[in-house]
Structures are given as C-alpha cells and as structure tokens.
Amino acid sequence: MVLIIDPQNSGIAGNMLGGALIDLGCNPKEMKSVMEYMAIDFGGVNVRIKKVNKAGIESTFLEVETINNKSHNNHSISYKELLSKLNEIEEIELKKNNSVFGNNLINDVFDISRKVFKRIAISESKIHGKTLEDVKFHEVGAADAVADVFGAVFGFCKLGFNEKNEKVIGLPIAVGGGSIESVHGRIPVPAPVTLDILSKNNISSFGGPVNTEIATPTGVALYVELCDEFRDFQPTIKVNKVSYGAGKKDFDFPNVLRLIKAKSSIKSQSIDVIETNIDHLSGESIGYLFEKLMDEGARDVVIIPVIMKKNRPGNIIKVISKKEDTDNLVSVLFKETGTLGIRVSQDLHRGVANVRFISLEIDFDGQIEPINFKIGATGDEIISYRPEFEDIKKIAIKHNISLNKAFEIANFKINEYLSNL
Structure with missing residues (x-):
C-alpha cells in the first residue's frame, strides 16, 4: 500500500495530520488517550x-487546548530535558501490560517521535547559534506540540504505515x-525553523495561498520524518480511501490536509543519474571504466557516442546509481577519466516492474532441459517474459539447433504455462 501526504492546498500542522489519520480509520478515543497522557508531564492538554x-x-478537527501554560516543561524545556522525560515515560510504558500505546507499538512510536523532535532541535540550534544540548524549545517542548507529535505518530503506526x-x-x-508574531518578535513565513527543515531535505514548497502561516515546524518535521520519498506530482495509483484533517483557521477555501491511501500498480525507486562527457579515452579504457563502475555499485552504465566541440567524436558516460553509492561512483569517474566536470541529477524516480523467476523443464528431442524465465508484471498484469539467454545458448549448442529455434520452443512453452495460470 501507499500513503500520500498532500499539503498542497493548506499546508500541514501536527493536529491536521492527527485529524486526517483519525479520518482515515485510527480510533479517535485511542489517539485522544495517547495525546492527553503524553502531555501530562508538560502541563497537560484537553483534546476534543x-x-x-x-x-x-x-x-476531522483535532482541537488541542493547553491546561497549564505556566509549567516549566511547557515553554522553557531544553531539548536535553525533553529527551530525558520521553525516555523516562517510555521505560514506564514498556513495563506495563496494558500500555495506552498498545504494547507492540511503544518502541516505534517513541523512536519516530524522538526523531521528529531531533529534526526541530537541530534546526533550532542552527538558527539560534546554540549547541543541541543548550537549545530551548519555546513551542516544540510545549504540551500541545508533544501531544500533536505523539498523536500523529501513534495514528501513523496504528494504521500500519x-x-x-x-x-x-x-x-x-x-x-x-507574510509574517507572524513569535517569542522572538515578528518573523517571516515560513518560520526560520520550518525553512531550515525544508532546505535540509530538498523538499518542494511554495508560498501562499494566504497571508499567514499554514506550515508549522512541528507539521513539517513530522512530514519529513514519516515520508519515504518526495514528489512534485501524484504517482500512478489505485485509490483506496481519502481522508481530511482540518486546520484551525477558516479561509475562503478548504483548510484541510489530505491523505490518500492507495495501491500502487507500479513500484518506484529513487535514483541518481551521473553524467560526464569524454573525448580522450581509448575504446579499451572505456571498456575498463564500464566494468569498474559496475563493480563499484552502479545499477547501470550507458555509453552514448556524440560529436563534441571542434567536431571531435566523444562519449557521454551515463551512470544510474543508488543514492548511497553516488559519492563513490563520482570519485571513480574523476579518478579513472580525469574529467574536469561531472553532472549529478539527484532523486529521480523510475518505475520498476515486479520481477520473479521461474524454472520450466522443457523437452528438446526427448531430453528434458531446465530453462529459467524472467517474468515482469505491473500489479496483476504480466507485461514481459523471456528465457535466460545463457540457458538458451547452452541448449542450442548441446542439441545442435539454431538459437532462434531454441527461443521458439522455449517461448511456446512459457506461453502455454502462463495461459494455464
């Protein structure tokens, strides 16, 4: 399944995400209990x-009202104190037989929530020029923020995402x-912490459609932590359910966060594409480079002949890479080619068919030969099937038949097999 978080219309806040998860199916009484319980040591909240x-x-509107605004843990808590308090609560919950979280969700809910607060703390420390331990939360450590984060993360985990x-x-x-008032005075929208979280993760955002804040630091930190990938457009999906979480403010358009629960018919991967132009390497050197790049983790390598400046023949070396391998592959290209420039296109998305392998035993002139087939599918539809070339080659040589004849027999048998499924 796929969950799409869609803040294109009205931004995102913690309570909007929590409300949308209730609208999607999370038990409202359970989320309310989690939120009110977690906020007790931070001044307390009432949730409606x-x-x-x-x-x-x-x-669905999730209204969070702070009970004790004068509590030290509400507006003056440090990140270090916050972590200590959360760890203490987690230890208590792990010892219970009837935790408010449900015993199988405690670790995940606390781990993800701590990561959300850490994202905010890192940005707060950068903005204010303080160490992580010294930074104090004016809003993030407040009861309503703790309630929002734990409520949203609980709902997320409870629904299995x-x-x-x-x-x-x-x-x-x-x-x-526009701008908003804060404890530091008037600040621009998006708030500095919000903007820092967005910039660190290369996330697309845009101003408007109103002259006020609609994407909060807590909401954006939750969004970044919970998402596996970020896209400019909705992918190809089959929608299962749509839910809406309401914001507090009223505009002349729907102030809601939309969640889309769906089934994806096509798997996708996030990749980087690395390119450089060369006109000085021999064919032997290019062949060596191809093998070297594949050995170093490239998902694929393409050599494209081109005419370069001064009408010189050259090649574009194009490498498809997993993000974790990109730096190493760029280093290999510099070292092996001596090129002075390399282009890297990051976070491109490619559709990937579901692939499985099957083996069929096929009669060739009275002898049974095993052949492996690669089957490609999107959803429930088979889009390709082909025998492994090395198997076909071996059979053609062994039985003294043409390669085309071996392919013909193999394809007939796989067609017969698939039609009987």
Whole structure:
C-alpha cells in the first residue's frame, strides 16, 4: 500500500495530520488517550475531536487546548530535558501490560517521535547559534506540540504505515506567506525553523495561498520524518480511501490536509543519474571504466557516442546509481577519466516492474532441459517474459539447433504455462 501526504492546498500542522489519520480509520478515543497522557508531564492538554466542514470539505478537527501554560516543561524545556522525560515515560510504558500505546507499538512510536523532535532541535540550534544540548524549545517542548507529535505518530503506526512494505510519499507543501508574531518578535513565513527543515531535505514548497502561516515546524518535521520519498506530482495509483484533517483557521477555501491511501500498480525507486562527457579515452579504457563502475555499485552504465566541440567524436558516460553509492561512483569517474566536470541529477524516480523467476523443464528431442524465465508484471498484469539467454545458448549448442529455434520452443512453452495460470 501507499500513503500520500498532500499539503498542497493548506499546508500541514501536527493536529491536521492527527485529524486526517483519525479520518482515515485510527480510533479517535485511542489517539485522544495517547495525546492527553503524553502531555501530562508538560502541563497537560484537553483534546476534543469533532467533524467539521471546511469550505465544503467534511473533515476531522483535532482541537488541542493547553491546561497549564505556566509549567516549566511547557515553554522553557531544553531539548536535553525533553529527551530525558520521553525516555523516562517510555521505560514506564514498556513495563506495563496494558500500555495506552498498545504494547507492540511503544518502541516505534517513541523512536519516530524522538526523531521528529531531533529534526526541530537541530534546526533550532542552527538558527539560534546554540549547541543541541543548550537549545530551548519555546513551542516544540510545549504540551500541545508533544501531544500533536505523539498523536500523529501513534495514528501513523496504528494504521500500519510504519511497516517496511508500506511507502509514504509527500507532495509539495504550501507554506503561506507574510509574517507572524513569535517569542522572538515578528518573523517571516515560513518560520526560520520550518525553512531550515525544508532546505535540509530538498523538499518542494511554495508560498501562499494566504497571508499567514499554514506550515508549522512541528507539521513539517513530522512530514519529513514519516515520508519515504518526495514528489512534485501524484504517482500512478489505485485509490483506496481519502481522508481530511482540518486546520484551525477558516479561509475562503478548504483548510484541510489530505491523505490518500492507495495501491500502487507500479513500484518506484529513487535514483541518481551521473553524467560526464569524454573525448580522450581509448575504446579499451572505456571498456575498463564500464566494468569498474559496475563493480563499484552502479545499477547501470550507458555509453552514448556524440560529436563534441571542434567536431571531435566523444562519449557521454551515463551512470544510474543508488543514492548511497553516488559519492563513490563520482570519485571513480574523476579518478579513472580525469574529467574536469561531472553532472549529478539527484532523486529521480523510475518505475520498476515486479520481477520473479521461474524454472520450466522443457523437452528438446526427448531430453528434458531446465530453462529459467524472467517474468515482469505491473500489479496483476504480466507485461514481459523471456528465457535466460545463457540457458538458451547452452541448449542450442548441446542439441545442435539454431538459437532462434531454441527461443521458439522455449517461448511456446512459457506461453502455454502462463495461459494455464
């Protein structure tokens, strides 16, 4: 399954995400219990959950009201103190037989929530010029922020989106505009912390459509932590369910965060593409480079002949790479080619068919020969099937038949096999 977080219309905040997850199916009483329980040591909150209509869109509003604004842990807590308190609560919950989180979700909920707060803390420390341990949260450590984060993460895990076979995709974020009042005085929108979190993760965002803040630091930190990848457009999907979480403000358009639960008919991968132009290497050197790049982790290498400046023949070396291998492959290209420049296109998406292998035993002149076939499919539809070349080659030589004849017999048998499925 795929979950798409869509903040293109009205941005994102912690309570909007929590409301959308309730709208998607999370038990509202369970989320309310988690939020109110987690906020106790930070001043406490009252949580009210209700259906509202935002400019024509029926949605779920998660209203969080702080009880004790004078609590030290509400507006003056440091990141170090916050972590210590969260670790303490986690230890208590792990010892219970009837945790408010459900015993199988405790570790995931606390781990993800800590990562959310760490993202905010790192950006806060950078903005204010302080160490991570010294930075104090004016809002992030507050009761309502703790409640928002743990409520949203609980709902996310409760619905199973933390599982490895689930993919979460984030669409571009509307951030609002203008300026807002803060404890530091008037600041521009998006807030400095929000902008830093966005910039660190190369996330697409845009101003408007209103002159106020609609993407909060907490909401953006949750978005970045929960998403597996970020796209400018919705991928090819089959929609299962759509939900809406309401924001507090009323505009002349629906102030809602949309979640789309869907089934993806095509798997996708995020890749980098590395390119450089060369006109000084011999054919032997290019052949060596091809093998070297593949050995160093390239997913694929393409050599494209071109005419370069001064009408000289040359080649474009194009390498498809996993993100974790890009730096090493760039280093290999510099070292082996002596090129003075390399282009890297990051975070490109490629569709990937589901691939499986089967083996069929096929009669060739009274002798049974095993042949391996590669089957490609998107969803439930088979789009390609072909025998492994080395198997066909071996059979053609062994039985003294043409390669085409061996392919013909193999393809007939795989067609017969697939038609009987």
